[in-house]
Amino acid sequence: MTTTRIIGAFARYALAHILFGKPVSPFPGHSLARIGLLSIGLLSFAMPLMAAAATDDEKQFAYGVVERNATAMAKIGDSLYYFAELGMQEFESTKLMKEVLEAGGFTVELGAAGMPTNLWAHWGSGRPAIAIVTEIDALPEGSQTPMELARKPLVAGAPGHMEGHNTHGGLAAAAAFAVKETMTRYSIPGSVILSLGPAEEQLISRPYIVRAGYFKNVDAIIYLHIGDQSATGYGLANYASISANFAFHGKTAHGAVDPWDAKDALDAVELMDAGAAYLRQQLHPTYRMHRVITNGGVQPNVIPDLAEAWWWVRDANMPDAKETFEKLVNVGKGAALMTGTSVDYHIVAAGWPQLGMKAIAEAIQGNIDKVGMPRWSEEEQRFARELQKSAGRPEVGLKTAVTPLGGRPQSYASNDNGDVSWSVPAGLLAFPSIVPGIAHP
Numbered sequence: 001m002t003t004t005r006i007i008g009a010f011a012r013y014a015l016a017h018i019l020f021g022k023p024v025s026p027f028p029g030h031s032l033a034r035i036g037l038l039s040i041g042l043l044s045f046a047m048p049l050m051a052a053a054a055t056d057d058e059k060q061f062a063y064g065v066v067e068r069n070a071t072a073m074a075k076i077g078d079s080l081y082y083f084a085e086l087g088m089q090e091f092e093s094t095k096l097m098k099e100v101l102e103a104g105g106f107t108v109e110l111g112a113a114g115m116p117t118n119l120w121a122h123w124g125s126g127r128p129a130i131a132i133v134t135e136i137d138a139l140p141e142g143s144q145t146p147m148e149l150a151r152k153p154l155v156a157g158a159p160g161h162m163e164g165h166n167t168h169g170g171l172a173a174a175a176a177f178a179v180k181e182t183m184t185r186y187s188i189p190g191s192v193i194l195s196l197g198p199a200e201e202q203l204i205s206r207p208y209i210v211r212a213g214y215f216k217n218v219d220a221i222i223y224l225h226i227g228d229q230s231a232t233g234y235g236l237a238n239y240a241s242i243s244a245n246f247a248f249h250g251k252t253a254h255g256a257v258d259p260w261d262a263k264d265a266l267d268a269v270e271l272m273d274a275g276a277a278y279l280r281q282q283l284h285p286t287y288r289m290h291r292v293i294t295n296g297g298v299q300p301n302v303i304p305d306l307a308e309a310w311w312w313v314r315d316a317n318m319p320d321a322k323e324t325f326e327k328l329v330n331v332g333k334g335a336a337l338m339t340g341t342s343v344d345y346h347i348v349a350a351g352w353p354q355l356g357m358k359a360i361a362e363a364i365q366g367n368i369d370k371v372g373m374p375r376w377s378e379e380e381q382r383f384a385r386e387l388q389k390s391a392g393r394p395e396v397g398l399k400t401a402v403t404p405l406g407g408r409p410q411s412y413a414s415n416d417n418g419d420v421s422w423s424v425p426a427g428l429l430a431f432p433s434i435v436p437g438i439a440h441p
């Protein structure tokens with residue numbers, strides 16, 4: 001019952017319109033003005049209260065806390081956008097989040113489970129302990145000027161928030177704060193946790209956080225992610241993924257003088273590629289397999305004695321992904337045999353599909369239906385249609401209706417949060433801040 005009441009606050013995220021907050025100037029550092037703005041918002045929640053129908057009153061109270069912090073939420077989103085830090089390097093981003101959460105009364109641990117940018121924030125005591133779980137890392141070479149339709153990096157070659165993880169921090173912090181304030185006001189027992197795991201884009205941190213025991217005393221999690229719709233779901237929500245680096249070791253020689261003395265490691269990478277291409281016909285129709293060559297040698301007359309490829313194998317469930325990965329390993333061994341090289345591989349990361357629990361999904365859906373979609377302005381709709389046109393997508397604008405339960409199919413993307421959801425009952429919440437057709441949810 002308490003779980004359901006706490007979840008009530010989360011669906012309100014949708015009203016933040018984070019991506020459409022007015023563009024602001026890049027912040028050169030941690031300005032006190034920025035932190036101050038949030039603090040004022042956090043401290044000014046005093047609101048006349050009306051007795052009666054408990055649950056609805058609690059929700060209205062929580063909505064009020066979120067509304068009063070809407071500007072601060074958008075500012076955090078903008079700040080994270082400009083920090084644009086890659087996974088495991090979210091130093092400025094987590095520093096800001098730590099300050100914000102401490103200002104809101106949370107106890108914050110940075111460096112949990114041995115990862116310097118892993119943030120674990122806690123408020124309250126005892127059960128139920130509900131954790132909001134999300135991430136704030138950027139992607140390589142994604143730098144982009146806000147509100148520009150054409151590709152225009154802020155800093156050429158720099159990382160950027162192509163996917164929208166910059167929106168996660170403000171939403172999660174405001175939601176956690178709203179729940180905390182509501183629990184305080186209405187004497188609801190329990191704990192609120194906010195977990196910002198590093199390097200979601202590389203699917204790395206969550207298995208370590210689970211293994212370190214952080215979720216042992218957590219009763220349920222709510223995982224949030226930006227999307228183009230307001231939706232939840234249960235069962236398998238996305239794909240399993242295995243990420244691995246294959247390194248081929250050969251023997252170098254001059255490409256013209258004595259190439260017969262060489263064992264070309266790049267040849268092995270190419271043959272592994274060809275072998276994997278033949279393998280594709282014998283895989284489950286649900287599989288995904290993709291790669292980049294991260295080391296292909298230095299220059300043509302130096303036959304490479306080291307070449308590397310980074311592979312990702314995915315499938316609708318982990319056993320099938322493992323089966324495909326084992327076949328890929330054999331292809332790599334075959335390529336090494338053909339070229340006289342040797343191969344070793346190491347798993348970079350792996351994650352199970354997210355598993356959503358039906359009871360939590362039903363509770364979240366009830367609140368999604370209650371809150372509804374944001375009331376997009378005509379300006380926002382026009383911007384969305386222009387963006388869709390510039391990308392050659394159908395000019396359908398922004399979604400105006402919530403997604404019914406069961407209306408969101410299993411996604412082909414992956415998230416290391418899946419490992420948490422197999423350890424703790426999990427609810428999933430996508431909030432609408434992406435223009436449909438532009439980016440993957």
Ligand SMILES: [Zn+2]
Nearest residue numbers: 163165200225
């Ligand atoms: Zn993501």
